[in-house]
Amino acid sequence: MNQDNHTYICSIASGSNGNAYYIGTSSDGILIDCGISYRQLVGRARKVGIDLRKIKAVFLTHEHSDHVRGLRVFCQNFGVPCYMTRGTALKCRPFYLPPQPPIAISYNEKVSIGSFQVYCFEKPHDVEEPCSFRVEVNGLNIGVFTDIGCTCPSLEEHLRLCHVAFLESNYDEDMLWAGKYPQYLKQRVASDKGHLSNTQAAQIVRQVAPPHLHTIILSHLSADNNHPLIAHKAFSDIAEHTNVMHASRYEAGDIFEVLNDKVVAVSHR
Numbered sequence: 676m677n678q679d680n681h682t683y684i685c686s687i688a689s690g691s692n693g694n695a696y697y698i699g700t701s702s703d704g705i706l707i708d709c710g711i712s713y714r715q716l717v718g719r720a721r722k723v724g725i726d727l728r729k730i731k732a733v734f735l736t737h738e739h740s741d742h743v744r745g746l747r748v749f750c751q752n753f754g755v756p757c758y759m760t761r762g763t764a765l766k767c768r769p770f771y772l773p774p775q776p777p778i779a780i781s782y783n784e785k786v787s788i789g790s791f792q793v794y795c796f797e798k799p800h801d802v803e804e805p806c807s808f809r810v811e812v813n814g815l816n817i818g819v820f821t822d823i824g825c826t827c828p829s830l831e832e833h834l835r836l837c838h839v840a841f842l843e844s845n846y847d848e849d850m851l852w853a854g855k856y857p858q859y860l861k862q863r864v865a866s867d868k869g870h871l872s873n874t875q876a877a878q879i880v881r882q883v884a885p886p887h888l889h890t891i892i893l894s895h896l897s898a899d900n901n902h903p904l905i906a907h908k909a910f911s912d913i914a915e916h917t918n919v920m921h922a923s924r925y926e927a928g929d930i931f932e933v934l935n936d937k938v939v940a941v942s943h944r
Contacts, residue, residue: 679790682813682933683941684839687711687719689821689894690924694742696819696841696894697725697930698810703789706733706749707808707819709757710741713748719927724942727753732788734795735759735777736822737805738766747773758786760795762804782806796829798822801868809833815933818842821895824868825875831883839933841922842880844893844909845870846900854900864900873901873909880913890931890938893921 679700687695693711697704697720704725709716720727732755736742750757750773757777759767764777780786786793792811799805800822807830809818816836821843823830834840851861851872863869871879873893880891891913893906903921910919918938922928931938 680813682815682817683930684817684933684938685723685725685930686841686892686894686922686928687716687725688924688927689841689922690896690898691741692898692924693744694821694895695745697730698791698812698817699725699729700790700812702729703731703791704729705788705791705793705810706730707810708736708742709733709746709749710739710744713745713752716745716749723927723930725927725930730755733757734786734793734808735763736798736807736819737800737802738763738768738771739802739822740768740771742822743767743771747771750775758793760804760806763802763806766803780806794833796833797827798830799824799827799868801863801866807833809836815839815935817933823871824866825871826879830879834879834883834888835885837885837888838935839890839892839938840888841892841894842876843871843895844873844876844901844906844921845895846872846897847902847905848872848874850902850905851897851900856899870895870897873906877909877913880910880917884913884917887935888917889936890918890920890933892928893919896921896924898924
């Protein structure tokens with residue numbers, strides 16, 4: 676019987692320059708995505724006090740470099756397996772994949788790793804076979820929902836179960852359309868297979884969030900088309916009853932212990 680009833684989370688990296696989300700207990704942990712270099716990952720983890728030796732597996736959402744850049748070296752150095760869909764594995768550049776072949780997962784599959792039950796489900800994004808993850812550990816549910824073009828029944832189903840969600844809030848519509856991106860890239864970001872805007876993300880929460888969703892971590896914020904203050908403004912009414920914070924693209928965030936009704940910072944940058 677598992678006696679480790681402490682649950683921890685940390686955004687090690689979040690943004691188009693790299694993504695890595697840690698979910699752990701006192702004894703083990705997993706990574707969702709590994710999109711910064713091995714050196715950056717080790718340095719950021721050490722700075723906030725994450726012991727990477729506890730990680731039992733890496734779960735990959737899709738093959739874009741900002742989600743897979745450090746995978747090969749990390750898995751090779753720490754001897755951990757990586758899980759991804761067959762489509763993601765086929766589309767990954769070979770030099771990103773570790774020598775040990777990845778373990779294939781399918782939509783609507785549950786993977787048991789140590790204390791964790793990891794649920795994989797489909798999401799709309801412009802790659803071969805992308806997925807999002809909901810992680811159940813110690814009776815708590817934590818979602819990692821980024822790189823999503825629009826809401827869908829699967830996202831809503833899994834969000835309804837969450838106590839904590841890393842939720843994409845990528846761009847502000849006005850900043851995107853008035854910004855410097857070329858037109859084709861603006862259209863790609865705003866498409867149903869691109870990214871969630873602040874407005875879209877907040878609307879999803881208003882429509883489907885359960886009463887026990889006590890913490891939302893706004894994730895994958897654009898450096899060019901968003902700003903934390905603007906993202907938080909879109910969630911201002913939600914923040915009256917839900918803890919809303921944002922993940923940094925430049926450094927690891929605090930480690931938080933997740934409780935049934937709140938999160939508590941246990942380490943600080």
